[in-house]
Amino acid sequence: MQYDIALFSELCDTLFEAEINQPVAKPIPTSELYNQLDLSLHKEGIIDKQLKNTLKTVIKSTPKTASKSFFNQLFGGRVGKAALGDLLAVMLNNSMYTYKVAGPQVGIEKQVLKAICKLAGYKNDSDGTFAPGGSMSNMMALIMARDHKNEAIRAEGLSKQMTLYTSKESHYSISKNAALTGIGRNQVRLVNTNSKGEMLADHLEELVSKDINEGFEPFFVNATAGTTVLGAFDNVDNISKVCKKYKLWLHVDGAYCGGVIFSSKYKHLIKGLEHSDSFSVNAHKMLGTPLSCSIIVTQHKAQLHHSFSNEADYLYQTDGDDFNLGKTSMQCGRRNDALKIWTLWKSVGTNGLETIVDKQFEMANLARDYINNHKDYTLYSFNDSISVCFNYKGIPANELCTALYENSELMVGFGKFNNQEFVRMVTINSLLEKEDILAFFKTLETFVSNELLN
């Protein structure tokens, strides 16, 4: 093992070097992947020196999500203390289901959950858990809402057609989860948004009352804090009033931008969160931890337990339910995802997490200013968002992003809203500085003029 740790350290150096020297790895066409890299498995093993070289080659051609040229996804960068916590979790290798097996790691998870509940404005009766990702957090919310409406469903299954509501701009996991939980995709109602991509509470109410008249049973509303394309925030306050009136469970999907609860400057974007029934946030997005680190909290502690506990004599042999976290989780054996966010939080404090979140908005503001001050650009996104959407010289976004990627220049994706397609630059890497944002535009402009794309 000592040898492997030394090897790991050497491989990290290879990675760090590659991140600087070739921040966008040369993409390998899928048709050539198995020819270019030695990925096949054989009856006989290879000697350590060969293994080391193979691993180095794989590292070099793997996309560099922590590099300064990665703006492609809703995560990116590498925050040292969070990575440290995750590496430790691998070495400790606990499973979070029981106190007997995870010990103080249970306390670590509970402290994170308690602090998130507090920041969300949730009361004493709140609790939560770590899910395998934001999609699964949304599924846990949906299941709690379903059981909350009708406790018999856990034993008997669905007996009525239950309907749920989410905006047109929300994450696809809402529909997928409806299919997975027996609710059915056709029972998902897509609520219209305003011109900024925020859910319209009036239209929500219209859809709910129509469904009630037609004999459906509305039970769940999903509001989004940071929509996937534009990074828009649904108005939780207004939506919560409709939910209260019709007794609907309100979930706030903050996978992308729920991290604003840490920022005194930006938490107003999620105003009214304390009126929601559940809330999820991916620490691997705005808070900068490694994948995956998804947290779901609810104001209905008992419901979390009812929906996810199951007796198992062979597992729960010591300690109370409060410390045997398997009683409130989706999985049985569960990876320790809490240690990475806890290590970071402990190290930089709540104030440090606020700085991490604010920095992303600062960089987005800078990018928007640049776009507004340069006439070859058209801006499509809005203030108070870390998704900066634009087009350059009218070049189709899809063509531009693909060419930048294939030529190892930049990793950035494209999106669509109101039939307009645009480049979506995400300033989620809190380690980036002003010069990195300016370098992004400079690279893009030089590339376009050299390639004569325009």
Ligand SMILES: *Cc1c(COP(=O)(O)O)cnc(C)c1O
């Ligand atoms: C990323 C995201 C999800 C899904 O989270 P995963 O961890 O990728 O499963 C859900 N909702 C929103 C708004 C997201 O941005």
